[in-house]
Amino acid sequence: MKRKQLLSIAVLFVLFISFYPGKTLATxxxxxxxxxxxxxxxxxxxxxxxxxxxxxxxxxxxxxxxxxxxxxxxxxxxxxxxxxxxxxxxxxxxxxxxxxxxxxxxxxxxxxxRSPFDGFLNGQQGIIKIIFFSVLGILTIVLIYKLIKNNLSLGEITQKR
Known part of the structure; x- marks a missing residue:
C-alpha cells in the first residue's frame, strides 16, 4: 500500500514538473x-x-x-x-x-x-518538448519505482536476519 502511494506522489510530481512552463520557456x-x-x-x-x-x-x-x-x-x-x-x-x-x-x-x-510550446520548425518544437518531457517523466517514474522496490527488498532482507 505504501509503495502505491509513493509511486502516485512521484507520478504527480513528475507530471507537474514536466508541464510547468517555467523561466526556461521564457520568450x-x-x-x-x-x-x-x-x-x-x-x-x-x-x-x-x-x-x-x-x-x-x-x-x-x-x-x-x-x-x-x-x-x-x-x-x-x-x-x-x-x-x-x-x-x-x-x-x-x-x-x-x-x-x-x-x-x-x-x-x-x-x-x-503564442504558447511556450510553440516555436520554429512549423510548430514541431512544441511536439518535441512534449515528447521529451513525457519520456523523461516515464524514465523518472521507472527509476523511482525501482528505488522503492529495492529499498523495500533491502528492508525485508534485514528483517529476516
Missing amino acids: SWAYPFVVWDGYIYVISDEYVTEIGNEIGYVTRYSDMEQYSGNFSNAYKRGTIYYSIKDISTDQAIAVEESDGLYIKAYREAEYEI
Whole structure:
C-alpha cells in the first residue's frame, strides 16, 4: 500500500514538473516593439516631430512574457502612442520616449500570443518538448519505482536476519 502511494506522489510530481512552463520557456525577443490595435509595431531608430493625436498607451510591459492588449517589451506601462501626421497608422505610429521626443514604430504584422510550446520548425518544437518531457517523466517514474522496490527488498532482507 505504501509503495502505491509513493509511486502516485512521484507520478504527480513528475507530471507537474514536466508541464510547468517555467523561466526556461521564457520568450526571447528579436527586436523591441509595441502592440497597438492588434498589430505589432517594430521600434525603429527614426525620430518624428510631426505628431498627430494620442491613440493609445502601453497597458502591459514584460521582457519575458507575452500579454494581450497594448503590450510592449521595450516601454513601460503608460507610455503613450500617437498617430503621425500624413502617415497612416496602418504603416507606422509614434511612441513617446520622453517629453517632446517621439520614435517611429513600423507596423509589421498582426499580433498573436503564442504558447511556450510553440516555436520554429512549423510548430514541431512544441511536439518535441512534449515528447521529451513525457519520456523523461516515464524514465523518472521507472527509476523511482525501482528505488522503492529495492529499498523495500533491502528492508525485508534485514528483517529476516
